[in-house]
Amino acid sequence: MANAHMNKGTIYKMQDMHAEALKEYLKALQLFEKEGHDVGRGMVLGNISHVYLQLRNFEKAEKYLKESEAIAIKSNDKEALGSVAIALTNIYQETDMPKAIAYASRAADIYHQLGNKYSEAVALYILGRCYQESGNYQQAPYYTEQGLVLAKEVNYPNLLAQLYVNLSNVRYHQKKYQESETLALAAKSKDSTNLEIKHNALLNQVRNNMYLGNFEQSAKYLDEYTASIQQLATDEYQGSISNLEAKYETEKKELQINALEKQRQLYIWLGVAIAGGLLVALAFAYIRYRLAVSKRKLAEEESHRLEQEKQLVAVQATLDGEAAERSRLAKDLHDGLGGMLSAVKMNLPQMNGDAILEAMDVTRLQTALGMLDDSIQELRRGSSSHDARILITLWTKSISI
Known part of the structure; x- marks a missing residue:
């Protein structure tokens, strides 16, 4: 039952239905606590933290992750410690970059010890981004390239595309435009469905070709980038309309359900009141009868x-x-x-x-x-x-x- 509530919360989280997601996660947390299931508690706390991270409530996100971290330390769960470290990195990237770098490095070390190459590659990718966002373009490519080697071994397309585009960003800032262009093309070839990766790669191609003097190619990528942004805006708009309609229908049904529930409760209370009145009347009549007999x-x-x-x-x-x-x-x-x-x-x-x-x-x-x-x-x-x-x-x- 706890896992069911947690999975339901994850579905709501993916749909950006944050209130519903938190409601389900808290139900799961209560059940895991009742059963004394520390692993489940740690997972739910991490998911709750991610919801607050999406809401950009970094204080609460950190609070729940610290609780999850304490559980992982107590149970010596290395895998959970690595997951918490990556999640804390995402928080501290917004608030405290040195802490973000420290936790990303810790996550990479933990996963390296566990032999989990995929998760180690993810941690290295995040660590490279932390150095890139802090303007350290000497350390950023080092960790990104290490992550790229591991990602090629596990052959996970989306992760490869993220590492390629991240390395393309670093090479652009290092003014290595041709290498940045090649890496951008590689990113698009690995995952063309992820719009964030696609837009980042196209933007690099526009800028790289401008510096390389390929203005026609740059204009072509700019048109593609503009069309993709417009399509994204349209899709997001339509999606927002659909979400609003779905939300309206859901709220409408919830109101109907609430109205029926209130009506049912009213009938129950009326029934209880009538039954109580009848009992009082019967009791009064019985007392009168007993008094008359007496x-x-x-x-x-x-x-x-x-x-x-x-x-x-x-x-x-x-x-x-x-x-x-x-x-x-x-x-x-x-x-x-x-x-x-x-x-x-x-x-x-x-x-x-x-x-x-x-x-x-x-x-x-x-x-x-x-x-x-x-x-x-x-x-x-x-x-x-x-x-x-x-x-x-x-x-x-x-x-x-």
Whole structure:
């Protein structure tokens, strides 16, 4: 996934879509950092730096390259160190030429140690250009020719064309016009599609032939150079129009997508709000239902409690009535029945003295008197404890006797 984002960023970078390229590179960087992939991080940082270099933001370009360099040093990645050195050379060519020369030389040494002839030739080409741009036309051809030897070995046409045209520039400044002319022709023959190389070679041919006295040839190259510049301007204009149209369509689609996304989010929030409202309403209804049930239950419990209180009052009244009735009955028994039993007891001894009774009757009479005494005692005790039921039972027994 990180490599996919990095490749996508490179496509955007080649189309000069810098914001989109940076967005993809930063996604790749985040994924590489999450995985702890230092090599991938270094590559992405280098690509981010190149975008800022295209934007001529040299400060940020240097910042990201220094981070990439630190990773390469930590992992002892020579290939990455060479790549970073060349990238830093491109930055310092705009800001600090001595540093640019130092980094280009370092890159050439690294690639020489690795045996990477192509990259060494590139580093030598850049080093030759640094000396040329600083006006040192003694060192410039030395490194350019070394690079040319290596480029011929790897046989890479575009690199050969760049080295030929760079050496043609040096020979022109050295006033070696014929050699500069030959090198310009060689550059065009190696790569005729690269307009930068083509225009540089044609310009050298115009100037060389003027100094060589070949004015007609110079005029011919000038016409060719002018036509190529005009064609380039037209192509660039058309390309700009196409890019603007493509950008317009892209932005239009993005606006539509954004509008649909916002609409979708609005519907989602509306759905959430409605669902939330329904949940609140249901919760409120449930709470009301529970409150109603609780109130009804409390009312039923209160009614049941009142009913129990009524029953308790009725029972208490009954008990109080029974207690009063027992008290009255005990009093009646004590006052009425007790007096009658006492009178019977007083008369029975007289009957025993005056009447002639048989021995069995005397015994029965004595027994009756004893039971009568017991009844009187029980009646008195029962009256004091209000136990009328026992008194009635005893009284019933005495009557039966």
